Structures are given as structure tokens and as C-alpha cells.
Amino acid sequence: GAYSLSEPQAGSDAAALNCKAVVADGGYRITGAKAWITHGGIADFYNLFARTGEGSKGISCFLVPDGTDGLTFGKPEEKMGLSAVPTTSAHYDSAFIPEER
Numbered sequence: 001g002a003y004s005l006s007e008p009q010a011g012s013d014a015a016a017l018n019c020k021a022v023v024a025d026g027g028y029r030i031t032g033a034k035a036w037i038t039h040g041g042i043a044d045f046y047n048l049f050a051r052t053g054e055g056s057k058g059i060s061c062f063l064v065p066d067g068t069d070g071l072t073f074g075k076p077e078e079k080m081g082l083s084a085v086p087t088t089s090a091h092y093d094s095a096f097i098p099e100e101r
Contacts, residue, residue, distance in 0.1 A: 002043035004034040004064075004090060014049060014059055019092065021050040021060060027099045028052075028062065030070070030092040040088030041073035048092075063101045070095030 010016035019032025030050055037046070045065050052060040064071065074089035 002037050002039040002046045004037050004046045004048045006035045006037075007033060008035045008089075015056040017049060017051050017059060019048070019050045021052045021062065021097070024096060027101070028097045030062070030064075030095045030097055032092055034090040034092075036077070036087055037073075037090055038085055038087050040086055040090055041076070042086060046071075046090065048097075050092075062097050064095070064097055065101075068095050068097070 005014060006012045007017055007019060009018065019030065019034060021028040021030050030048065032050065043066060045063055048062045048064045049059055050062060052058055070093045072091045074091070076086040076088050079087065
């Protein structure tokens, strides 16, 4: 699995997230970007934190399976160490996540 909280403009400040989850028929549509995801692109699932409302209490966590339509990953970061473990960005382009996730 992989953890997806950080964003390029917000770092790990959950209250400053821009990635949005909008209610859709049977689930949510996710749009936004995440940064510095360890195991990005190779994990089986991603814990994704996204904004579902206003303020610091308007954040929800979703379990996103690998292969979800609309989920893509950037080029792995070039690091000085831990080169066997990729760290990437993730991009959600109206990715549908079922309500149970």
C-alpha cells in the first residue's frame, strides 16, 4: 500500500489540501494531485486524503485500488538513496471511487 496526503503546494498540511472528492452517483469523483508517494505506481492500493467539505474537518480518506481509471503517476523522483523504492506524484483526473471505499 501507499500513503497519499502531501500535495505540491501544501506539503503534509491536511488543512491546506486542494485535491477534491465530489459526490457522484454511487461514489465520488476525485480530481487533483498528490506528491512524494512512496511506492507510487507499484502499490496495490493508495490511502488518499481529499477535500470533501470546507475547513479542517472537510477531509476524507479513500482507499483507491491500483488501476483506477483516471489515476496516473509521474516520473519517479531522483533520490540520493532508497533507489529501489520509487517515489512519485499521482494525478487524479475525475477518477471514480465507489462509496464503499
